[in-house]
Amino acid sequence: MKYVDEFRSHALAKQLAVAIANTVDTERHYRLMEFCGGHTHAIFRYGVQNLMPSNVEFIHGPGCPVCVLPIARIDSAIRLVKQHDVILCTYADLMRVPASERQSLLKAKAAGGDIRMVYSTQEVLKIAEQHPGRQVVFFAIGFETTTPATAVAIKQAQALGLTNFSVFCNHVLTPAAMQALLDAEPPIAVDGFLGPSHVSTIIGSQAYERFANHYGKPIVIAGFEPLDVMQSALMLIQQLNSGRHEVENEYRRAVTHEGNQKAQTLVNEVLEVRAQFEWRGLGFIADSALKLKTTYAEFDAEERFDMVDVSVKDVKGCECPAILRGIKKPQDCKLLGTVCTPENPMGSCMVSSEGACAAYWSYGRVYSS
Template sequence: MKLITDFRNSELSLRLIRKIEDESVSECNYSIMEVCGTHTVSIFKYGIRSVLPENVELISGPGCPVCVTSQGEIDAIFRIVNNNDISLLTFGDLMKVTGSNGENLIDLRSEGKDIRVLLSPLDAVKTAAREPDRQFVFVGIGFETTAPAIASALLEAKKMGISNFSILPYCKTMPEVLGCLLDDPKLDIKGFLCPGHVSVVTGKKIFQPLAQRGRAAVITGFEPLDILSSLLHIIRQVNSGDYCVYNNYSRVVDNAGNEKAVQIMNTVFKPSPAFWRGLGELDGSGLGLKEEFSAFNSLEKFNVKVPRINEKKGCRCGDVLKGYIRPNLCPLYGKQCTPENPVGPCMVSSEGACAAYYKFN
């Protein structure tokens, strides 16, 4: 068998498109959701929706970690920065996300607050070690993809005895939100494009409940051939009624996942309730710090509670994340809300559905 190395091959793409057309039953509606921001961007970037039959519908779900971070969690960041003499360390995607009062981290930095963009959690620990007389807060946002790196950073900080470093524990996990989507009476999802990055860490097992509940589940990569072939796998599962978790990204994802990464994550974190933008509180969907790492919890360290705050008036990021609407149906989209002047996080993050829709449509 010839190994495929060109995952953007136009001839193979056309063959897959024809296969999808041939095998999609006209009487059936194939509603397929991706729950990964990188998949969302790839689908828009390569125009995949435009080449599919009308009854194969792709829906963008809650796959962007910045987007699903609740407004209360965002506002807690601003409370810590405004009320304490600290340095905030964050990934770049968060810089334009606005608090309830309309300001963002770029605004605060222009006002003299010490806010720094870093590429990795370990860099945050190294920064704190270099400046022991200053308190550093790292915004720990992400899914299972990012959580092991954040856990490794905390293990290193504890080992080094660093006391001027803490994190906002905002990481969330996939299984619970997928279950929430399946329970939603407004959605009739036939299959899921399962996130490749998350699967590198977790492997196949976290998606087994999808197949057990009669939904197709295919782990996939981010190139056109990856996505098209995965859509074909989903259509075949729906047609046959034989549901399983299929690893269509085996060149990167091991079926068992990365056991070492999971072990590191479980050493530091424990399941906790988490509040998702648009979806509300989901039990066990967050990663709270275990007791032995509680000294690294910025919320406890600075005595800040995460408030329960609704989304901004007119913003429908929550409905976009749930797959209820496409971005252009939000009344703010392309008017008050643009990448240059974003209102909601789905327009801020490079992996947000609104930002991708705006850029590639």
């Protein structure tokens, strides 16, 4: 298929592997964090790690919006369904993420809650129109990539006069998470970053320049195909060898320096930055998430239903928080493949289609040495 097969070419992969092997300094170890879960799955699915020299290591990061959502937010959504009899709509990935007391949205649905999987915000608006006597809440999640669609839905609901539609907003911001990783104590051992691709189509490569300059860490915006990942790794290695720390854009076919300014303007019109927000594994991070502006407060589920979070600890023994911080890898978790499986997940990293544990389970158990 045009524009896909070209980025999965076996011959080109071999050439890139040789180029990387010839470029690395055998006296040093390269720790490259692929920030986005999509990159993690590409690395495992196509065996990219096996094509790297032994001194090039990929570190999994927090770039999975389902994975970083704290248990408290899912608990709040379940209480919303039970206490207010709302129709709760969300994306499929979130349905099986464990909440407290071994609950999940899927189990709450099985127990009689009206919880529906949707593919788009437009479906949620139609459900609200079809059920004028019921309150319909969209459980919105995602990084900057999915945020514009939520902003559009809110503006459409206002134009349509949908008084029974609201949003439980859980959109989080990539740069804030990257800064939290770089400010962590003790410092996380990462030499450079493979920057997220889809997020960067919205916020542009310029959003990472302050991190490269201030922290001295090279960042390469990488596409999701295996050759994208390999080329980006080569670019990072070249920067590290020459002592540079710049933002480079490997994914130029989709990402620009400024990003999608129309989408940015739309989001800024409807949403604003929260003072702080809890991330699974990273704790509370200042200015790291979005909420509805007061001018759109009538569509804010947290305001309409007076929602309050109660902080909850992760499942004992689950290493998902440490995996999201780049401190551990899936094979370091004693629950993986025993208690924790895709059919019986203990943590969000096993559930999400972008989760590191899900990638390891699906493609990477051969790396268990």
